[in-house]
Amino acid sequence: xxxxxxxxxxxxxxxxxxxxxxxxxxxxxxxxxxxxxxxxxxxxxxxxxxxxxxxxxxxxxxxxxxxxxxxxxxxxxxxxxxxxxxxxxxxxxxxxxxxxxxxxxxxxxxxxxxxxxxxxxxxxxxxxxxxxxxxxxxxxxxxxxxxxxxxxxxxxxxxxxxxxxxxxxxxxxxxxxxxxxxxxxxxxxxxxxxxxxxxxxxxxxxxxxxxxxxxxxxxxxxxxxxxxxxxxxxxxxxxxxxxxxxxxxxxxxxxxxxxxxxxxxxxxxxxxxxxxxxxxxxxxxxxxxxxxxxxxxxxxxxxxxxxxxxxxxxxxxxxxxxxxxxxxxxxxxxxxxxxxxxxxxxxxxxxxxxxxxxxxxxxxxxxxxxxxxxxxxxxxxxxxxxxxxxxxxxxxxxxxxxxxxxxxxxxxxxxxxxxxxxxxxxxxxxxxxxxxxxxxxxxxxxxxxxxxxxxxxxxxxxxxxxxxxxxxxxxxxxxxxx
Ligand code: SF4
Ligand code: SF4
Numbered sequence: 072x073x074x075x076x077x078x079x080x081x082x083x084x085x086x087x088x089x090x091x092x093x094x095x096x097x098x099x100x101x102x103x104x105x106x107x108x109x110x111x112x113x114x115x116x117x118x119x120x121x122x123x124x125x126x127x128x129x130x131x132x133x134x135x136x137x138x139x140x141x142x143x144x145x146x147x148x149x150x151x152x153x154x155x156x157x158x159x160x161x162x163x164x165x166x167x168x169x170x171x172x173x174x175x176x177x178x179x180x181x182x183x184x185x186x187x188x189x190x191x192x193x194x195x196x197x198x199x200x201x202x203x204x205x206x207x208x209x210x211x212x213x214x215x216x217x218x219x220x221x222x223x224x225x226x227x228x229x230x231x232x233x234x235x236x237x238x239x240x241x242x243x244x245x246x247x248x249x250x251x252x253x254x255x256x257x258x259x260x261x262x263x264x265x266x267x268x269x270x271x272x273x274x275x276x277x278x279x280x281x282x283x284x285x286x287x288x289x290x291x292x293x294x295x296x297x298x299x300x301x302x303x304x305x306x307x308x309x310x311x312x313x314x315x316x317x318x319x320x321x322x323x324x325x326x327x328x329x330x331x332x333x334x335x336x337x338x339x340x341x342x343x344x345x346x347x348x349x350x351x352x353x354x355x356x357x358x359x360x361x362x363x364x365x366x367x368x369x370x371x372x373x374x375x376x377x378x379x380x381x382x383x384x385x386x387x388x389x390x391x392x393x394x395x396x397x398x399x400x401x402x403x404x405x406x407x408x409x410x411x412x413x414x415x416x417x418x419x420x421x422x423x424x425x426x427x428x429x430x431x432x433x434x435x436x437x438x439x440x441x442x443x444x445x446x447x448x449x450x451x452x453x454x455x456x457x458x459x460x461x462x463x464x465x466x467x468x469x470x471x472x473x474x475x476x477x478x479x480x481x482x483x484x485x486x487x488x489x490x491x492x493x494x495x496x497x498x499x500x501x502x503x504x505x506x507x508x509x510x511x512x513x514x515x516x517x518x519x520x521x522x523x524x525x526x527x528x529x530x531x532x533x534x535x536x537x538x539x540x541x542x543x544x545x546x547x548x549x550x551x552x553x
Pocket of ligand 1 (some may be wrong): 157172179180253254257309
């Protein structure tokens, strides 16, 4: 007789279903982009001009007055366009359309690929292929952004975004053969969008999938080196439509899916420890970039550290450093010293390490409980490390929404037009937060189901996962609403 508590994971598994999507609309989208493929270069050229104007033009304009708004001064407009529109909207767009920004609009990726056609096309070196390269790139850019004041000063926007554009062109020029080595291996924004594209409602799926793991090849047509017939995951796909031909029997096809489905079934979509480390470290680093501005504790530590340097007669700590390393704008009453630089870098690093340690512990506990409670016979059996990596993805929604709220606070300002005051806007952000937290719990529950934990026991391993998501949400709440 069957044990009523016996758990059968096969009844709970919901593999990504590519057969039931409404094909009419998707076929029309495919056909449209395939037809327009050759005209995409003009879109990229236009985006390049707009991007260059937004990051460099303010350097040549007069200083905006304190009352200036995006409607009456280009510098204010450029700042709003970058932080109020571009960044949050691109982040949000991955939920609906995956990395469409990368393939269809991004001027940096297009410039990198264009440069590649002109360059010596050296083989992509090992250091660039290293999985940690984009993580280091993200942490460096986020930290530099804070020390130079990228959200407040046009010079800093020019330095950070101009520098990133320059690196994209340089790496593209030297490495890869008709590929986007920068986009696949080094772009800090691409890594971010890649992780979150896994929750996206769009995927490109092989029409004739070959067995085996997700592959990497520099020989095919894919600019981000995906072996397209073995494609399993969304994160490297920039949605360029080059492998799509609605009339062909092979190649990839555009499919719709429920947002989050790839993470629910992350077991089938090449879960990756580097990506989870990025989620853990990157979110803490970005969070630290906000917390140092609002925490009294930071100010206290700053005074203590300053006191130590003064006691040891190390006076250089009070000097301003170079403009390309820290904010030096006496005309705007903001001059950072070496003390500020050391404190901001140290504090952001500490936040990254501390949050990563907390999330690691929570996820390890979650995985241990999953292992103990699992009733399924996976073949080959899931190791504790595999369970941990899979469960690390449950934090993606709460991390995504935190970043949207943190880096794109201005996105909510238009809500004033429909009569919401500051409290109403805070409520709107808070609701957004709670929804992301619930989504993270939902994903944790689904991942545990795939790992063979029966529904009536899942609450136990979910507790550390909920605790981890709550830590992220609480810290961002402190940073944003303090
Ligand atoms: S990976 Fe980076 S540079 Fe490449 S297309 Fe995406 S955002 Fe642009
Ligand atoms: S898999 Fe296809 S759509 Fe995705 S990046 Fe590669 S060629 Fe472009």
